[in-house]
Amino acid sequence: MTIVTPLHELCEPRSALDPARFRQALGAFATGVTIITTQAEDGMPVGVTANSFNSVSLEPPMVLWSLARKSGSCPAFISAEHWAVHILAWDQHELSSRFARPISGAEKFADLAWELDSDGNPLLSGCTTRMQCRTVHMYDGGDHIIFVGEVIGLEKNDVPPLVFQGGNYAIATSTRQAVPPPVDEDPRNVSANSSLGYLLASASLYYNARIYSQAKLLNVTEVEHLVLMALYEREARTCDEIITLVNYTGRSIGIESINDLEARELVRIDDESGCADSENLMIHLTDTGREVAARLNAESERLEMAIMEQLGTADTLALCNLLSRFNRIYRPMIPYRWF
Amino acid sequence: MTIVTPLHELCEPRSALDPARFRQALGAFATGVTIITTQAEDGMPVGVTANSFNSVSLEPPMVLWSLARKSGSCPAFISAEHWAVHILAWDQHELSSRFARPISGAEKFADLAWELDSDGNPLLSGCTTRMQCRTVHMYDGGDHIIFVGEVIGLEKNDVPPLVFQGGNYAIATSTRQAVPPPVDEDPRNVSANSSLGYLLASASLYYNARIYSQAKLLNVTEVEHLVLMALYEREARTCDEIITLVNYTGRSIGIESINDLEARELVRIDDESGCADSENLMIHLTDTGREVAARLNAESERLEMAIMEQLGTADTLALCNLLSRFNRIYRPMIPYRWF
Numbered sequence: 001m002t003i004v005t006p007l008h009e010l011c012e013p014r015s016a017l018d019p020a021r022f023r024q025a026l027g028a029f030a031t032g033v034t035i036i037t038t039q040a041e042d043g044m045p046v047g048v049t050a051n052s053f054n055s056v057s058l059e060p061p062m063v064l065w066s067l068a069r070k071s072g073s074c075p076a077f078i079s080a081e082h083w084a085v086h087i088l089a090w091d092q093h094e095l096s097s098r099f100a101r102p103i104s105g106a107e108k109f110a111d112l113a114w115e116l117d118s119d120g121n122p123l124l125s126g127c128t129t130r131m132q133c134r135t136v137h138m139y140d141g142g143d144h145i146i147f148v149g150e151v152i153g154l155e156k157n158d159v160p161p162l163v164f165q166g167g168n169y170a171i172a173t174s175t176r177q178a179v180p181p182p183v184d185e186d187p188r189n190v191s192a193n194s195s196l197g198y199l200l201a202s203a204s205l206y207y208n209a210r211i212y213s214q215a216k217l218l219n220v221t222e223v224e225h226l227v228l229m230a231l232y233e234r235e236a237r238t239c240d241e242i243i244t245l246v247n248y249t250g251r252s253i254g255i256e257s258i259n260d261l262e263a264r265e266l267v268r269i270d271d272e273s274g275c276a277d278s279e280n281l282m283i284h285l286t287d288t289g290r291e292v293a294a295r296l297n298a299e300s301e302r303l304e305m306a307i308m309e310q311l312g313t314a315d316t317l318a319l320c321n322l323l324s325r326f327n328r329i330y331r332p333m334i335p336y337r338w339f
Numbered sequence: 340m341t342i343v344t345p346l347h348e349l350c351e352p353r354s355a356l357d358p359a360r361f362r363q364a365l366g367a368f369a370t371g372v373t374i375i376t377t378q379a380e381d382g383m384p385v386g387v388t389a390n391s392f393n394s395v396s397l398e399p400p401m402v403l404w405s406l407a408r409k410s411g412s413c414p415a416f417i418s419a420e421h422w423a424v425h426i427l428a429w430d431q432h433e434l435s436s437r438f439a440r441p442i443s444g445a446e447k448f449a450d451l452a453w454e455l456d457s458d459g460n461p462l463l464s465g466c467t468t469r470m471q472c473r474t475v476h477m478y479d480g481g482d483h484i485i486f487v488g489e490v491i492g493l494e495k496n497d498v499p500p501l502v503f504q505g506g507n508y509a510i511a512t513s514t515r516q517a518v519p520p521p522v523d524e525d526p527r528n529v530s531a532n533s534s535l536g537y538l539l540a541s542a543s544l545y546y547n548a549r550i551y552s553q554a555k556l557l558n559v560t561e562v563e564h565l566v567l568m569a570l571y572e573r574e575a576r577t578c579d580e581i582i583t584l585v586n587y588t589g590r591s592i593g594i595e596s597i598n599d600l601e602a603r604e605l606v607r608i609d610d611e612s613g614c615a616d617s618e619n620l621m622i623h624l625t626d627t628g629r630e631v632a633a634r635l636n637a638e639s640e641r642l643e644m645a646i647m648e649q650l651g652t653a654d655t656l657a658l659c660n661l662l663s664r665f666n667r668i669y670r671p672m673i674p675y676r677w678f
Binding site for chain 1: 356358360361362363364365367368369370371373390391392393394395396397398399400401402403405426429432467468470476478479480481482483485487489490491492493495500502504505507508509510511512513514534535536538539540541542543544545546547548550587588590591639640642643646649650654655657658659660661662663664665666668
């Protein structure tokens with residue numbers, strides 16, 4: 001197959017656009033990320049990262065993408081009759097970076113699990129979608145060649161896709177509104193307030209209300225839950241450290257709460273210095289305490305799974321990601337990490 | 340200009356791919372959203388929504404997009420020599436839907452602020468990026484025509500772009516990691532825990548720590564801050580309602596805290612029934628109380644602006660959006676909305 005020659009040759013550019021500025025402007029257009037693979041004439045696997053992929057035609061089903069003429073993989077795609085498109089999943093950014101590097105196909109595919117399809121395309125796994133294509137057109141596109149292919153086979157996984165925007169990998173979060181509140185709702189609950197602080201406080205309170213209702217079933221109070229979880233994550237904290245942590249949540253705690261946990265054989269208090277000073281009292285979980293903490297922790301994990309199911313994987317991931325970025329901006333405000 | 344005839348005519352499809360399944364599979368590839376405009380031969384403005392836009396060539400700067408042959412706007416774009424690409428901003432989904440409808444150009448542009456550029460392209464405002472293009476190629480693309488244009492002018496705003504994925508409008512959230520924690524950090528702060536519950540609790544605590552440090556400067560305690568803000572958002576709540584709300588945050592409050600606020604002339608207590616029953620005591624802000632509350636509220640807004648600046652507009656929006664969706668799933672757990 002030869003490259004179609006355009007009827008109209010490129011005229012001289014009317015204005016010389018700075019390539020760096022042009023590239024930066026293109027970053028405002030979000031795209032998914034694909035890896036396109038084929039087999040070179042010598043039988044070696046070839047693959048390139050491309051975000052220039054897009055749909056063209058529905059009937060017949062056709063897609064396109066473009067490849068730099070100077071790319072080392074270009075000759076293989078020009079001579080190939082078939083290629084496979086892999087739309088990458090949210091966690092495949094390393095694969096994307098690897099296939100974007102100017103290294104040989106052998107290096108790109110080294111250590112990867114891949115297989116050949118019936119048309120000779122190397123297939124990678126873990127993607128959201130794979131499409132097997134047959135070249136229909138190769139068009140001139142300036143310093144790139146536009147490959148148009150008919151889609152002859154496809155497979156789809158239900159995994160959130162990787163997004164590329166402004167030079168960074170990203171996850172897309174739907175802005176579709178959830179169902180509006182019921183009209184017969186308590187009017188005290190209707191609020192126009194959607195400030196970040198309000199949303200954050202509410203989310204945290206709602207989540208805690210669930211967690212604490214589980215703790216209650218195990219005869220553990222909110223404060224005790226906090227203490228047990230702090231010790232479950234990292235054993236042996238000083239009494240002072242625990243009190244500081246709990247006080248940060250706005251809940252009142254003193255040495256008597258710790259003594260109460262000891263009386264119920266959930267924690268053990270070691271006075272290492274012998275001076276009964278709360279700075280030196282080390283608190284440990286007993287076997288019973290560790291068992292209760294493990295059950296509480298399992299409940300949290302179950303709750304988190306339930307949220308993930310209702311919110312969807314991509315949105316849960318995006319939410320965790322954004323909160324974690326938010327927390328990195330604000331972390332110096334609290335002396336110890338909670339867990 | 341005529342459409343380039345492909346050298347190789349389309350062969351019969353090897354497998355008949357279901358168009359609905361194909362369309363659904365394409366949804367896994369996220370895209371930005373553009374509106375492409377031009378002028379019809381009769382001088383009327385023409386515009387279509389296209390997410391098939393993508394970059395092609397850097398030198399010369401070239402972009403492409405495709406349009407269904409059966410689109411009513413197709414003749415105008417085939418005869419036009421110039422067109423303008425508008426990469427839409429995150430809040431332009433209504434514009435996107437309007438230009439995707441099969442209505443006349445006149446209807447699409449009605450009530451919109453638009454102007455003509457020097458090439459006769461109607462320009463819309465509020466987009467992230469506008470590119471003025473000159474048609475270089477029109478290629479066959481099955482039931483679509485592929486328009487390839489040279490970019491002869493561009494303008495860029497710093498606004499987060501609109502994303503389209505899986506049939507929904509979305510915002511993209513970068514998954515790039517923030518700077519790693521400093522190596523000399525207190526080892527008690529190093530935790531592998533990144534569960535949603537932990538992140539949510541930390542974020543809320545960090546945010547509150549900032550808010551409360553502001554309140555302290557105005558001689559207002561954490562609990563008093565909660566009471567004042569609850570009354571600032573909605574005046575005249577019963578004493579019972581306020582106590583329930585505050586208790587939900589884990590902070591202790593009783594009627595004595597309200598009495599203390601009254602003694603400091605920040606609130607006024609009206610006993611409407613005369614029986615001094617906390618269910619009937621109505622709490623109002625005094626003029627001084629409202630002034631203090633307004634200052635506290637202004638501080639929250641200032642903090643939120645500062646976060647928005649550090650986190651970026653798109654991420655702040657995405658975070659608010661996700662928290663709001665999270666809260667809609669969990670809202671029934673708290674009897675009254677906080678504000």
